[in-house]
Amino acid sequence: MNVVQGIAAALTPLGLLWTVLIIGVATFLHELAHYALARRQGVAVHSFSVGMGPVLLRRQWRGTEWRLSLLPIGGYVEIDGMAPEEDGQGSYRQPTRGFAALPVWGKVAILLAGPLTNLLVAIGLMTVSFSSQGVAVPDRARIEEVVPGSRAQTLDLRVGDVITAIDGQDIPETAQVGGRTVAGWEGVRDVLTKAGPHTFTVQRDGQSRDVRFDWSPTVGGQKQLLGIRYAPDVQPVSVGAAFVRAWQVTGEAVPQVIRSFAGLFQRFFTLDLSRDENVSGPIGTAEIVSRAAAVSPWALVQVAILLNLSLAFFNLIPIPGLDGGRIVLALVGALRGRPLTFQQEQAINFAGFAFVMLLMAFVVVRDVSRFF
Known part of the structure; x- marks a missing residue:
């Protein structure tokens, strides 16, 4: 059996569909929270995309271009004042309006909105699961x-x-x-x-x-x-007890998540391709969803809980380019009494973005390597 056959045998069409839906909904709610907090503070949002890559459909509504893009996993919002702006002479400079003009608490609120929404979705799903299925x-x-x-x-x-x-x-x-x-x-x-x-x-x-x-x-x-x-x-437990238990489980998950990410970074820096059950790439995630889809709807709910928790915690890692990294930069600017220069922020964000891309590529390679 070659690599392609091995991957195909591990996945199912229904599992792939559920993977796209679960990750798509989690990402959509994450970006929608960023959008809502920005608009709440009077900051324009130029575009909101469901999916990544080439745009398939677009529609203008309430000052925002809503897009459906080709790649069905992921999404983004383009918030005014977060990206550099042209100075009229072909160069770029630090923005001075929109997001950039907000006080630090306003910036942090927008950046925290996405991860907190995924966290609340996970807690809500756990509450439903515990109250229906027991603890x-x-x-x-x-x-x-x-x-x-x-x-x-x-x-x-x-x-x-x-x-x-x-x-x-x-x-x-x-x-x-x-x-x-x-x-x-x-x-x-x-x-x-x-x-x-x-x-x-x-x-x-x-x-x-x-x-x-x-x-x-x-x-x-x-x-x-x-x-x-x-x-x-x-x-069996009541809804109230299920809600309390959901918060307890979330708190108990924090040390495990920290250990999992620490283990991933260690493997990344040592180029260790051995399998880690605590962290899965896209193929491993789709494989897990495929197995869950064959078990029961409640198994899919458990996967959705884990994916929302993972998305929340991962985005809070203080790496430039992620929400956590942007929060750190906003706090550093507030402590300095002035934001970082355009060159400083661009260099930091570029380094963070490059690191995240390399990390994702490593996870994918490790995911595929187990089929060799």
């Missing part, structure tokens, strides 16, 4: 499948049983597995790496019972499997 409980593992004829079946473990304790110890909220900190329910597999007598305390129909068994990880040189598939137990 996962990290210290309880629910058995979702028992393999016929397996050791688990002979022990009378059943689908719907909830494991609450192992060897007389309650399952903790977090556990260490392979050097990683994971939710406690994921640590159930860890006990099956240790030979000897074990006890699962399970709840069934409101009653608690102990399931005792002797275990050996291998039998005759072959790895032994207990024969269950499990997931975190899920408990």
Whole structure:
């Protein structure tokens, strides 16, 4: 199988369609927030594009040219006073109107609007998901499948049983597995790496019972499997509790996102093309969406949550060219009492833009390299 066949096998037409829709909507809302905050402060917006590249359709409305562009992922808004302006002699200079004339808080409000909108979209989707599907409980593992004829079946473990304790110890909220900190329910597999007598305390129909068994990880040189598939137990919650939990999950995601981006930068500077499950390129993202589309609509909602959170956090990285970098430049100008010169800002933005482009190219190359 060649590279093209490998990529085609990993993706599906429906998955590609959902990828375009999810990323397109997230980007559209991001740019719409920039647009709304600029117009709210009386700053003109020259153009608003859904998509990137060559313009397919355009229409003038409320002083803005609304565009539909060829490439279906991404978008942009052209806000007056953000780009350099001509001085009438064929040269460019720092703008003095529109965005450039706003006080620092006005600039920061426009720049923060996009990432905050993606963050609020993610929190809203999580609230809907939690209130409809329930909230996962990290210290309880629910058995979702028992393999016929397996050791688990002979022990009378059943689908719907909830494991609450192992060897007389309650399952903790977090556990260490392979050097990683994971939710406690994921640590159930860890006990099956240790030979000897074990006890699962399970709840069934409101009653608690102990399931005792002797275990050996291998039998005759072959790895032994207990024969269950499990997931975190899920408990129903109110909309209010779901909203609170959504904020908690967002806060808990921040350290993980920081580690993921730090790992990406480290791989970028060392040209490490090894696969990283925490960061996906366009092909990896489409592959994830393809798998989610085959599972359920709620799996697609989970992907949309992750993409909106990723878009929010990535744009807040203080790299020139991104919203976070522009915020830093606006704050630096306010602290200096005057904005950076045209040459300084252009040089910084060019360097930041070049870095982001190289980073994106690296992610794509790494994404494709796993098919070789």
